Amino acid sequence: MKSMVENRAGRERALALVVALEILIFAFTGPHFLSAGNGFEIIRLGVELGLLALALTPVIVTGGIDLSVGSMMGLCAVVFGFLWRDLHFPIALAALSALAVGTAGGALNAVLITRFGGAPLIVTLGTYSLFRGIAEGLTRGVENFSQFPVGFLYFGQGYLGGILPAQTPVFVAFVVLYWLLLHRSVFGRAFRAIGFAAASNGDARWSGIPVNRRLALSYTLSGFTAAVASLIYVAHLGQARSDAGTGYELLAITAVVLGGASISGGRGSIWGTLLGLAAIVVLQNGLRVSALPVELAGILTSAILVGTIAVGRLRGRARSTVETEAEEDEMKNYQLAVLSTVIIAGSLIVAGSNWWLVKSVAPTGAPASAPSAAPAAPAMKRHTIAVMPKAKGDPYFVSCRLGAEAAAKELGQDLIWDGPADLDPARQNEVVEAWITRGVDTIAVAVVNAPGISTVLRKARAKGIKVLTWDADALPDARDYFVNQATPQGIGDTLADEANRILGGEGDFAIITGALTAANQNEWIKFIKARIAAKYPKLNLITIRPSDDDRNRAFSEAQTLMKVYPKMRLIMAISAPAVPGAAEAVKQSGRKDVKVTGLSLPNMCKPYVKAGIAESVVLWNTLDLGYLVVNASRQAADGTLKPGVDSIDGGRLGKIGIEGTQVVLGKPLVFTKANIDQYDF
Amino acid sequence: MKQRGIAIGIFWAVLLVTLAVRAPAFFDFANLRDMEVVNAPALIVAVGMTLIILAGEIDVSVGSQFAVASVVAGTLAKAGVPLPLVALLTALVGAGFGAVNGALVTLFGVPSIVATLAAMAFWRELLRWVTQGAWVEGLPANFQWMGLSQPQGELAILVAAAAIFGVFAWGLRHWQAGRAIYAVGSNRESARLAGLPVTGISMAVFVLMGTLTALAGVLDSVRFSQVQSSAGAGLELKAISAVVIGGAAITGGRGTLWGTLLGASVLAVIAPALTFLGINAFWEKAIQGGIILGAIVLERLSARGGGRSR
Structure with missing residues (x-):
């Protein structure tokens, strides 16, 4: 047991070193990175993700997982907006109801896992789709809620005393709550016992622990905390939409695991999670402040994640054979050495890409450091x-x-x-x-x-x-x-006019959009519908299908549409990858009577426009x-x-x-x- | 686990009967063929995922692997490499991805979900960085359908998918190596004591997973004349869902490829079925989630029912 505690402490030290190194590097590459203001902004940006990471820590400690927290944010946001705007609930009551929904969703996970024996990964994979799906269904993808009262928005945008982001106290409260729960209560010990039992294929029930009730607590609490994260997210953005929190679950899991929690259960700490969170958020912010490619955040985070665990495991394995104090120290140094190598390699990539970016973006000369090297426009100030x-x-x-x-x-x-x-x-x-x-x-x-x-x-x-x-x-x-470049109305009108021209004033057409929740496309669809209602009454919009901005999805949607609606004569695809997708489907079907139009890039669509399948493509000159x-x-x-x-x-x-x-x-x-x-x- | 298969089988039958009554056009030859061609690559990935899950592991990086493989295939073809060689080289790249995952899991002891979660972000972000989102355009004319006519190309894709499925379905039951995957997945330590090379087997399933994903990427790309660089988003969840709906135990050791085929079919049919039945697309995700949860609940209920009658 003692060695395990030490192992954890070593891991946290190593991670703290990573964060320190990140800060050191970005202090050099990022102007004003080390200012107090930036520090507080990092906190603000980390709160939603941090809450999810806190929520996941006990769950992962029990050897479980909760993939549904990001989707839960979407569902709670929509419920909150709906109750407040459409059912005229007072804002506090709407918020409480959203919290209740989150708790209920967490309880649903808990029931399916404890009563129905579903594996956490499968159950929460199901609710991951279910929660997001209900949010999209309720809003029909389109609706969103905004114009919340200023007092509510303050929780996401305001500053306490003019400097401290207003969501900080909420976050701190949750940190304390989870710390007490996991490290200072019998619940925390139960979580750990369940996790260790799970990791070694045992059953903690034999130790007299009410396993199902404790598991239920961890999942229910996770749903509740996701709801809190959702409310802060809505206050932060001033808008409640069904896509809130998309993809946050994976980042949150990464933070927890990076912080030293064992995914198979038993180990994990709130401190570790906070350090893992800091490593991710500081990296993202630092890259942005340094104007470096943010793709590096994902690349470096995964390298650090795998690096720390692999080294920790190797070290553990080595120690289990021979355990002497000297060797342990040696191994610690070795671990730090590898971590430093990862970071240094990362910073080298950063430096290299900086050079590469400079070369590709401003080939006339080096940037700010040598402003005179811009012969093309000597009189112009360099901004x-x-x-x-x-x-x-x-x-x-x-x-x-x-x-x-x-x-x-x-x-x-x-x-x-x-x-x-x-x-x-x-x-x-x-x-x-x-x-x-x-x-x-x-x-x-x-x-x-x-x-x-x-x-x-x-x-x-x-x-x-x-x-x-x-x-x-x-x-x-x-x-x-x-x-x-063109107003949504200009685009909508042009697309409707094109549809009318291609159909010869009469006929059925379908729209393939991007994601169902995409605000742009929904705005265009609104104007397309308005124009058709006003000017082209004989045009008939039969249905709207999503493509998720995926060419292949657009392809199969177009295939199905042609079969279900044989009278359809035109597919209007209004997301750039969807036009070639739909046009390819028409081409492969051999149908000459169905045409494609839409909004896309000319190069992507050239073969289809030339073949006469895509009658026209609308866009401004990008x-x-x-x-x-x-x-x-x-x-x-x-x-x-x-x-x-x-x-x-x-x-x-x-x-x-x-x-x-x-x-x-x-x-x-x-x-x-x-x-x-x-x-x- | 068998009960989950039965529950899904019942759901599947109800869905098909509803479609037969409400939208018989669903069963037109052309529609069935098109759906099969579109979903053949996803089925190949699900075959690999079945092996992974049977061996008690998981791989959430397949969507990213799929995207990289597609872009690699397109780039090679554009550079004038003949297509059979393109497929071979891409498969090798995929095997390499699988080997990296496998090495992290077996040699360095990183849990597979963590290793592949990292790989997922790593490959996807690297691809974004390198391509900056640009598609591979201007491919040679013989890229699409591998230089065959469209019906021949579609047939080739179907045959390839069926062959892969058939070989693995047969091999899992009848080959030693197939049985060994079950053995490792159900109890690693027993398998080791029984003299099985457990490390080699885990490594092998990851390499197979990478290879199959890359092949699926090639077969998917040749349906088009351009390669999109953002392919395969969400593919990992689709493949895992297919395996799980098909009745496999996520803890390993139990499940069949026939179950996976059923799971993949159910998932593949939902979107077109909604269009055929005139149901709004907004509920699609909710229905997908509902099916997974429904399978869990029904499995438990039918198990209880069975227990009582005994």
């Missing part, structure tokens, strides 16, 4: 222009980035291009916070969630940073300018959009783009009109067989 897409991996934004990089090169500006990997409003806030800490000159955001991001954008403006939005707008008072965003950002920083100006010099785009606070790129393009070869993006 740091930060631009955020909605999702980095989306092919649409990938092509916007090419335009942005071209503009940065031409104008001699430093471009930081960063954003969430997938559509995730909470991550967008984190990136903006990191940029404020870093101290950039301008921030331009393609907004996923307008009420969610506006608070942090206002904060950026208050610090003197010029704030632009592009692709989708924030609340108007939260930004200086909006680079407007290269121009990326170019204009950087150009307008630069002029906002210089002061040439200021109130009262009615046009700016758009560089290779010529004169660009300004309407109020909107920089207007112009109408969407319609790519057809005739013109698609002129575009390469």
